[in-house]
Amino acid sequence: MGIRKGKYDAWIFAIGNEVVQGRVVNTNAAYLGRKLTMLGYDVVSVISVPDDPELMSYFLKLAIESKPAFIITTGGLGPTYDDRTSEVLASVLGVKWVINEEALRMVKEKYAEGGMELTPGRVKMAKMPEGAKPIPNPVGTAPGIMYEVDGTLIVALPGVPKEMVEMFEKYVEPELRRRGPRRYLLEASFTVKGVPESSAAVAISKVMKRYVNIYIKSHPKGHEVKAPLLEMYVMVSSDDEVKGKELLNKVVKELKEELMKLGAQIS
C-alpha cells in the first residue's frame, strides 16, 4: 500500500494547529525541502496537520506504509497536553510509548541547570516509542526522536526553527549523508559591495528558482544601509563531480550578473 517513487523518497510533516491555520508560515518545511534535495533525496510530499491524533495517525500511516527512505516531522514534542507527536508515533508504529532513560537524563540535566524540578509535563518529553533513539536538543529542552522501521528512518524534531535546524544539522544530516546517494557538494563564495542584503535577496531568489540542486546564502558583513557588504555563499549538489563544477560556475556567473544589475561591485 501507499505510494513510492524511488529509493530515496522523503516525506516532510509539520504538526500544529498554528501551521494549518496560518498563524505561522511553515519555513521549517522550506528549509528541510532544500536540505533533503541537496542530499539527493526526493521530497514526495510536505504535509501539515493540526494537533489532532486521528489526523496525525492517518497521514503518518500513509507515509510509513509507503516505505520511503526518510520521514521527518517537526512540532508537537513539547510538554503541553496538545503535544502528541511522540505518543501518536508509538501508536502508529504499534509499539509501547515508554520513558526513554537516555532522553530522561537529557531532560533532567536541562532543568537541573536552571535549578528546576521534573514535572509530569517535563517527564513526558522523555517518553518515546519503545526502541527509539533520543536526539539531543542543544538549544531547547525537548529531545528529538529517531526510529527505524523496515528501512525507513523516522525522525521527529521540535517545531521551533532554531532548535530544529541545530538538531537537524548536528545529528540528522550526517546520518542521511551516510545512508543517502553519493553526492558531490561544491562550494564557492565571493564578496559583494554596495548592495543591501534586502536587495540582494531578490537576485538570490531569482537565481535559486532556476535550478534544483543549488543553495545560495548571503552573510552581511558591513552596515545594511550605510556601507552594505555581503559575503555570498553558493553551494551545488550533484551526483557527478564534473557536472557539479559546471553548474557551480554557471550559478556564480548568473548570480554576479543579477547583482551587478543592482549596482554591486564584486570581488
Added chain:
Amino acid sequence: MGIRKGKYDAWIFAIGNEVVQGRVVNTNAAYLGRKLTMLGYDVVSVISVPDDPELMSYFLKLAIESKPAFIITTGGLGPTYDDRTSEVLASVLGVKWVINEEALRMVKEKYAEGGMELTPGRVKMAKMPEGAKPIPNPVGTAPGIMYEVDGTLIVALPGVPKEMVEMFEKYVEPELRRRGPRRYLLEASFTVKGVPESSAAVAISKVMKRYVNIYIKSHPKGHEVKAPLLEMYVMVSSDDEVKGKELLNKVVKELKEELMKLGAQIS
C-alpha cells in the same frame, strides 16, 4: 474511505517542485489557512506535492474520497508542460479534460490586449475538467477552476501569490461565505506612533499566536525609520456576536499592551 472530521473540513494543496524542494516558502498555504479558519472552516491538512501527476492524483484522490466541504489547490495552471493540475483533476474526477469555451474567451482576451496570438500552451490554460466553471484572473492569464462533486467544492488557483489572493478574495471567498457556517466578523483599528513596522511585527505575531480566529495587520502610513506611523487593523471571527465582541476587545487590549512595551504612542 478517507478521513473526515466535521461538516466544514477543508484541504489545502500546493503543487510544484519549487515548493517541496524549498525554493519558495509556501506563504499561499498560510494565507489560505488563516482565511479558511476565519470563515469557520476546519483545515484538516495542508499538502504540497511536486509536479508529478502520479503523486498529485494519489493525494487529490485521498482528499476527494474524504468528502470535505472544500478543497483548494494552488499552482500548476500555467502554460508549460509541467503544469498538470487541471489535467490531473479531470482524471481523478473521472471526467473529460476539454476546452472550456468561457475560459478560452478569457485567455483570448488577455492575449489580444497585448496583441498576442493563441499558442497551444495558451489554449491549454483554457482546458478544464468537463463541467467546470472558470474563475477570472484579473492579475495574470491562467483562469482558475471551480468544480463541484458530491457536496465538495473544488477550486484550483494559480500559484503566483498576487493572482491567487486576488482571485480568492473576489470569487472564492464570497462563495465560501455563502456555503460555510454563520460567522460574525468584527473589526477594529487604531493608530500607532513611534514603532517601526518591523518591530510591531513581533508584537503582532505574539498576540496572533494566542488565539485561533483572529487576524491582525499593520498598514504603514509614515516613514519606517524617521517617523514610524502605523494603522493597526484587527479582525475577529466568531459564531456568537457577543463572544466575538469580547474577544475583539481582549485582542485589541493585549496588542496595545505589547506595542506600548515597545514605546508606542497609541491613539
